Amino acid sequence: MNYTQQNTPIHEALLKHKKNRVVPFDVPGHKGGRGNPELTEFLGMDCLKVDVNSMKPLDNLIHPVSVIKAAEELAAEAFHADAAFFMVNGTTSAVQAMIMSTCKAGDKIIMPRNVHRSSINALVVCGAIPVYVNPGVNHELGIPLGMSVNDIKTTMDANPDAKAILVNNPTYYGVCSNLKEIVTLAHENGMYVLVDEAHGAHFYFGEELPISAMDAGADMAAVSMHKTGGSLTQSSFLVCKNSIDPGYVRQIINLTQTTSGSYLLLTSLDLARKHMVLHGKEIVAKTMYLAEYARTEINKLGGYYAYSSEIINGDTVYDFDRTKLSIHTSNIGLAGVEVYDLLRDEYDIQIEFGDIGNILAMVTAGDRQFEIERLISALSEIKRLYGKEKVGMLNHEYIDPVVELTPQAAFYSPKKSVALEDGIGHIAGEFVMCYPPGIPILAPGERISKDIIDYIKYAKDKGSVLTGPKDMKVEFINVVEE
Template identity: 70%
Template sequence: MKQLSQYDTPIHQALEEQKHNRLAHFDVPGHKGGRGNKELKHFLGEECMRLDMNSMKPLDNLCHPVSVIKDAQRLAAEAFGADEAFFIVNGTTAAVQAMIMSSCKAGDKVIMPRNVHRSAINALVVCGAIPVYINPGTNKQLGIPLGMSVQDVETTILENPDAKAILVNNPTYYGICSNLREIVRIAHQHNMLVLVDEAHGTHFYFHEGLPVSAMEAGADMAAVSMHKTGGSLTQSSILLTKNSVNGDYVRQVINLTQTTSASYLLLSSLDIARKNMYLNGNEAIAKTIYFADYARNEINKLGGYYAFAEELVDGDTVYAFDTTKLSIFTRDIGLAGIEVYDLLRDDYGIQIEFGDVGNILAIISSGDRNLEIERLISALSEIKRLHEKDKAGLFDHEYVKPNIVMAPQKAFYSQKKSVPLKESNGMVCGEFVMCYPPGIPILAPGELITEEVLRYILYAKEKGCFMTGTEDMKIENINVVEG
């Protein structure tokens, strides 16, 4: 048996072998290497279509890996400092849901911040676990949710000693980190698992100058979006686990919802991206940090904008900051973040990650170029010059504390009726309302609809945020619990 190293890419290597063995394919996919869909082959390229293969013995099977996928996952676990790694082709959504669904059953409590991604609350709808929410800290100037206070975590754990696990966002979309080591220590003292939504922290594992990674902090499971900052294809992710959880059971839970027809394009991208990050990640991330720091400094010189970073660190709800994140506060120039987002794309040909009611986020990586960084800075300067106005009347916060009156699963599957959004004040929400990205629910099933929440939703709609979650595609009506 060959001794594998981080230089190996078992899935990629197996695909390369299959590509040259002149098999006659009487299996799926039906495009047969692109011959059956020439337009798609012309669009994606012949090589891509030929590598779009189905599970077969030489390529292993993601549902029950015994050879090359097993080897690739073992190398990923080693690279990330985990005991096991599971490749996910349904996005990090599936990894987050697998963490919760393998830790909790119907009726079990799970502690989490309310500014979680919708995937976490979706898992509660499916499995019937009960959320115990911790309100994150908030920054009054920026209006953004922060991390969780250790004191709030400890108090919540003491008040809910029967909770099975605690979920931590680390980092948040804005780059904010909680005191993960201390949260792990306290949770483990009370026999609770620590699950980390590390979707935006893949790079933490490969540069010592960044905040601590989930596995290094001692967490039991972590969902990492390899495609976000690790270089793999969109929708590919990795679920990392320690031996404190039963990896075989976790795999069974993953298989409840993950496709049985895993894309080998996604799997091989995870394999190759892991190798690249392990061997070259430190250098690539150093370049990313340099780009982000440079852009921050130049943007702050423009006046009006505030590109925030480590100065927010307070040792508590902002325990650390991810300096690769270029998060920019825009409200002082009289524009909502989503308005700057739209101007950048429509007038300057610049696509950033998202804009909300007060901030924008630009994702920086080593794949960027100096010229593009300068284009972004120049465009922001022009937007300020041409569009700056009085900030009076702008909404001043992103986070509205929820009022939970019913479990998410019960509310989602209850008898519901559709009412006009503007007339829903005081009713119990039966579905989700959120801006995407980032995909953090403004309202989730089982939460009381309040005047403050409605003001936020209507303001976000008016400013042009992309709203999702409701059955009504126009976001004019909302499903509420009857009775």
């Protein structure tokens, strides 16, 4: 069958399967919902009837030959790639598959230190060695930025044997590096370009947006369709082009991805791809309008700073994603995480995250004008009721790490547990991060400094959810025995 972007091969096959009223003597055991009435009442019979197992008419995610293969080909076309893979273990698994497809144990990979934990987790698993490029820092906002092209050149010259470079496009805050120039540099030096595009799925479908990974000529990109593309949570695409061997990439994916791919997730990706191809320009335009309106009104409140393309500097902020509503809060005397908690607890507004000095409200075309107004008025009230002098506020979101061991060596080395403050001077044997956004404050193999401990204590005090350590209260930390 000749499919076009109007088609949804997996979705269409499921509709046919449902119509055929097939008698299920296979898994899942809920048997179309009949075996679990409470779950069926919660999710609906229509949903449970298509929560099915792989079978010949529905293809198989680990070895697609029919409808999943067709859906992947349509996705590759939509993302201007040579090949695309449906990922159901989250964008985390897509990021890890990129790294593990291009780097083996002992290989070097260049990356900014403000990567998501999934990137460093991949290094723990595969044994590749990180070569960090410290991102630029905006000291007024306290946020890490993109990588400077000159810093990348210097790093590549010092590490000509590196196999790949990983780039965030964009960062959580909306900041983009000069991706096209990075691709040119990397390819001149025989290195692959891997792009964590967790927050840039919409770049492929809208106008007036930063360049996408595939359009910039990158080799691989992890595209989080569930974040800004409309699919279900945990569903993602991995796309690739150039000299990447798709057969080998699938083998790598199959090392860790489930053999029981959820057809609910797969169908959501299929439908989201179609929806964005057909309506992406209008979707992005509406998102942009809502974000720009909110930004303008929030900046009129005083104290808050909702930043945008004016922070572009041609290097560490080469471009900015204006659909991101990133807001600096420190000038009203409140940490971002405090504003985050107040919005949720007092105003029933759930935003994406709050860190030490900023909040991020995810805006999409699924939002409505009155909800934007509600956010603006809540922020106004928070400033009036809870705002205070900016005294004793920590102002940095990024601390340059001192890397002593590879993440893998540190993670698997003999360790001992010490009180948090006693960790100063030791090498970390585990992660510590605020989640979200999931960017490690401390990664295995890094020397623990007083600055890092002060940051962790401050984040705890302000109400951040800290994850990573074995001790979930983060009173103790595992350090490498030296």
